Amino acid sequence: MVNIDISALPHARPRHYGRWFGATVLLVVLGYIGWAFAVGNIDWNTVREYLFNPRVLRGVAMTIVLSVISMVVGVLIGTLTAIGRTSANPVISAAAAFYTWLFRGAPILLQLLMWYNLALIFPIIGIPGVWEAPTVAVMTPFAAALIAFSLHEGAYTSEVIRSGLLAIDVGQHEAAKSIGMGYALTFRRIVLPQALRVVIPPLGNEFIGLLKMSSLASVVGFLELTGTAQDIYYVNTKIMEMLFVAAVWYLVIVSLFSMLQLWVERRVSRGISSGVKSC
Amino acid sequence: MLSTRRELPIVRAHQVGKWFSNFQALSGVTLDVLPGEVVCIVGPSGSGKTTFLRCINQLERIDAGSLYLDGELVGYRVEGGVVHRLSEHEIARQRRATGMVFQRFNLFPHMTALENVIEGPVHVLRRTREESVAEAQALLDRVGMELKAGSYPAQLSGGQQQRVAIARALAMHPKLMLFDEPTSALDAELVGEVLTVMRDLAATGMTMVVVTHELNFAREVADKVVFMAEGKVVEVGTPREVLDRPSEPRTRAFLSAVLSGNTEAAA
Numbered sequence: 182m183v184n185i186d187i188s189a190l191p192h193a194r195p196r197h198y199g200r201w202f203g204a205t206v207l208l209v210v211l212g213y214i215g216w217a218f219a220v221g222n223i224d225w226n227t228v229r230e231y232l233f234n235p236r237v238l239r240g241v242a243m244t245i246v247l248s249v250i251s252m253v254v255g256v257l258i259g260t261l262t263a264i265g266r267t268s269a270n271p272v273i274s275a276a277a278a279f280y281t282w283l284f285r286g287a288p289i290l291l292q293l294l295m296w297y298n299l300a301l302i303f304p305i306i307g308i309p310g311v312w313e314a315p316t317v318a319v320m321t322p323f324a325a326a327l328i329a330f331s332l333h334e335g336a337y338t339s340e341v342i343r344s345g346l347l348a349i350d351v352g353q354h355e356a357a358k359s360i361g362m363g364y365a366l367t368f369r370r371i372v373l374p375q376a377l378r379v380v381i382p383p384l385g386n387e388f389i390g391l392l393k394m395s396s397l398a399s400v401v402g403f404l405e406l407t408g409t410a411q412d413i414y415y416v417n418t419k420i421m422e423m424l425f426v427a428a429v430w431y432l433v434i435v436s437l438f439s440m441l442q443l444w445v446e447r448r449v450s451r452g453i454s455s456g457v458k459s460c
Numbered sequence: 461m462l463s464t465r466r467e468l469p470i471v472r473a474h475q476v477g478k479w480f481s482n483f484q485a486l487s488g489v490t491l492d493v494l495p496g497e498v499v500c501i502v503g504p505s506g507s508g509k510t511t512f513l514r515c516i517n518q519l520e521r522i523d524a525g526s527l528y529l530d531g532e533l534v535g536y537r538v539e540g541g542v543v544h545r546l547s548e549h550e551i552a553r554q555r556r557a558t559g560m561v562f563q564r565f566n567l568f569p570h571m572t573a574l575e576n577v578i579e580g581p582v583h584v585l586r587r588t589r590e591e592s593v594a595e596a597q598a599l600l601d602r603v604g605m606e607l608k609a610g611s612y613p614a615q616l617s618g619g620q621q622q623r624v625a626i627a628r629a630l631a632m633h634p635k636l637m638l639f640d641e642p643t644s645a646l647d648a649e650l651v652g653e654v655l656t657v658m659r660d661l662a663a664t665g666m667t668m669v670v671v672t673h674e675l676n677f678a679r680e681v682a683d684k685v686v687f688m689a690e691g692k693v694v695e696v697g698t699p700r701e702v703l704d705r706p707s708e709p710r711t712r713a714f715l716s717a718v719l720s721g722n723t724e725a726a727a
Contacts, residue, residue, distance in 0.1 A: 355519055356566035356625075360580035360632055361556040363548060370583060374570050451570050451612070 227422040231413065232429065240409030241430050247326055247405055248392045254327075255334025255391075256384065262339035263346055264368075277339070284336035290397055292333060297325035297401040322403035326395070334391060341383045345376035377449045385442035389435050406430055467495050470530055470636050470667050471516055477524030478511055478691075485511045486691045488525070493636070493684075498668045500678035500699075503688035504714055509671045512688070513638050516669065517558040518551050530557050530635055556584070559629030563641040565621040567613040573600060573624045574609040580632045592631070599627040603657045619650030623657055630661075637661065639670040675718060679703050687711045 231237055265277030284292070299306075300316035307313035349372050357367040399408030406427050414423040471493035478486035486508045493499050501509040514520040515527060518535050527534040534554060537544045546554070567576050577596035581587045600606045603623040613621050622642055629637060639658065643651040655677050662668055662681050672678060678685050678699055685702040687695040687710075695701075695708045706712050 350566075352562060352564055352566040353568065355560075356562065356568065358519065358552070358555060359517060359558070359560035359562075360628065361552055361584040362580070363552045366583055370579065371568055375568075378570075 223421050223425070224419060225422075227417075227419045228425050228429075231419075231423065231426045234413075234426075236409055236413065237406070237426055237430070240404060240406040240427075241434070243403070243409075244392065244395050244405040244407075244430075245434060247323070247330065247398060247403070248388065248395050251327060251330035251334055251395075252388050252391055254331035255338050256342075258331065258335030259338030259340075259342050262335060263343040266339065266343055267346060281336045281339050284332050285340075289329065289333050289394060290400065293325060293329040293397060293401055296320065296329045297322065299325075322398065322401045325401050326398035326403045326405075330391060330395065330398075334387065338384060338387055341380050341387065342376065344383075345380035346372060348379045349375050374449065378446075381442065381446050381449060385439070385445075388438060388442075392434060392438070393431060468531060469494050469528070470497075471669070472528040473512070473515075473525070474527070475525035476512070476515065476522050476527055478508075478515060478520060479523050484691055486515070486522075489688075489691075489693050490525075491686060491693060491696065493667060493669055495635075495667055496665045497683045498662045498670065498681050499684045499686060500682040501669065501671045501686045501688060502673070502675065502678060502702075502714075503686075503694075506690075507688040508691040509686075509688045510640055511691075513560075513640050513669060513671050516636075517555050517560055517638055519560075521545075529554060556632060557635045558638055559632055559634035559636070560638045561622065561625050561629055561640065561642045563644050565613070565618070565625045565645070567621050567625055567628070569613050572610050572612055573605060573616070573627075576613070576624055577628045577631050580628065585632070596627070596631055599630050600624070602630075602660075603627045604653070617650060618646045619653045622646065622654045626654075626657055626661070635667065637666055637668045639668065639672070641671050641673065643672070643674060673718070675703060675715075687714065689714070 262277045262280055265273045266281075268274045268277070297320060299320050303316055305313055306316050306319060353371055353375065354367060357371045362370070395405055396407035398405050399411060402408075404412060410423040410427040414420045417423075469492040471491070473489050473491045476486055476489040477484065489508070489512055491499075491512075501512065503509050511520055515522050516529065516534070521535055532554060535546055535551065537546060567573075568579065571579065574593065574596055577599060578589070578592040581592040581595065582589055597606060597609065600609050603626055605620060605623050605627065608616060608620060608624075613624070616624065626642075642658070643654050646654065651674070655674065658668070658670070658677070659681055670678075670682075680699075682699050684696060685699050686693055687702055687706070687708070689710050695706060695711050701707075702711065703715065706715060
């Protein structure tokens with residue numbers, strides 16, 4: 182044993198053979214795929230031409246509108262359901278559990294088709310004596326998609342929000358009670374702001390899933406992004422080109438909302454470890 | 461000395477009982493707390509002292525006997541010989557007579573020290589923000605935390621958090637302050653700063669019920685020391701009576717175990 186000082190000696194640079202190998206393989210594979218698309222039967226001019234086509238842009242807008250409204254309604258339903266699940270009232274908690282079970286259990290495609298064809302069971306809807314209308318007139322493709330996605334998201338987000346509510350320490354509830362707060366005030370001022378911090382990342386994940394799931398609305402004839410792309414290629418037969426246009430827009434939308442999520446996460450993590458700014 | 465006071469007690473517990481399913485946490489607890497009194501409750505862990513404290517501000521509901529807070533029956537209303545439970549709203553109102561300081565501080569982590577203190581005054585008492593902030597700053601000054609008003613709990617030491625928690629409770633103008641082992645979660649060198657704040661508070665005439673293991677604090681500050689074991693009040697008296705010349709063998713066993721630094725044997 183020699184009393185050396187390792188800081189006084191030169192250090193050999195670590196060699197990352199694995200990384201070099203991995204990067205090389207990746208580049209070769211990507212290069213091949215890129216080459217295949219470049220020389221393949223794709224008309225890139227058509228892609229460029231349709232990227233900002235008014236119909237495509239309208240499809241982009243419809244995808245965002247449908248997803249955002251469904252998510253907002255879904256989160257509201259999900260919050261109420263999550264509160265209902267933790268309720269001491271057995272009727273409320275059972276109803277909330279039943280709702281989650283039902284709308285999480287059935288495939289979303291099936292739910293979409295059922296809402297769209299609701300007229301087969303309820304030809305007329307409304308409140309008897311107050312307002313009534315034939316179901317086919319009310320249940321437009323947009324309405325059917327909105328209802329189906331909202332209820333579906335409500336069921337999924339209720340579980341996310343419930344986990345957020347359960348993550349709050351019982352001491353927080355007791356501290357709120359000790360300064361005279363009732364249930365509603367405790368929920369709004371103490372529990373919800375802390376639960377939000379926990380649930381924003383999984384809710385962001387839910388929303389990104391919903392953005393892409395909204396393409397299913399094309400089966401009931403709602404012209405969102407995917408439906409619009411299909412509508413166009415049925416006529417001009419540029420199938421792969423139109424799918425490319427749609428793919429580019431989905432990636433753009435998802436990227437924008439991911440950035441929005443990061444910003445929101447930073448906003449709600451006030452006071453907690455990584456979110457602390459110097460005071 | 462205790463019997464010379466003639467005011468109505470702030471807390472009157474008469475034969476209070478409390479069960480957690482089959483476990484009897486409190487049995488026959490009888491105790492009066494007079495205005496301005498500092499009552500320290502000591503005893504081994506599991507003796508029911510924290511449970512009793514939590515019954516006073518209704519974080520727990522009593523099952524037997526009766527408990528009066530500032531002259532009002534706590535948690536129940538008796539009408540025509542029938543007992544009715546109070547509504548959540550009425551319970552919240554009764555609770556406002558008390559302020560509570562928890563072992564684990566329980567500050568709201570998403571609010572600064574100042575925001576923690578004004579939360580109750582602004583949202584429960586519905587007072588103006590300016591008025592509440594001014595008073596909160598005075599309270600933070602009183603607990604020596606005026607320079608940390610803008611800090612979040614995660615940026616404060618345990619002792620600092622507990623001092624903010626005391627200010628938060630005081631901001632509601634309670635008639636009675638409850639302390640549940642306020643220094644038990646603190647590193648040894650931080651205990652003193654919290655006890656100093658509590659000592660100052662006692663000197664202002666605040667009525668306090670303190671569950672504690674700090675026997676020196678009890679000896680110095682308490683008007684009345686209560687020794688509890690196995691859900692019962694074993695002995696009540698002045699600090700000298702209970703801590704220096706205990707009459708019950710159970711109290712003597714606990715004190716000798718605590719003095720030899722072995723609280724486990726006492727339990």
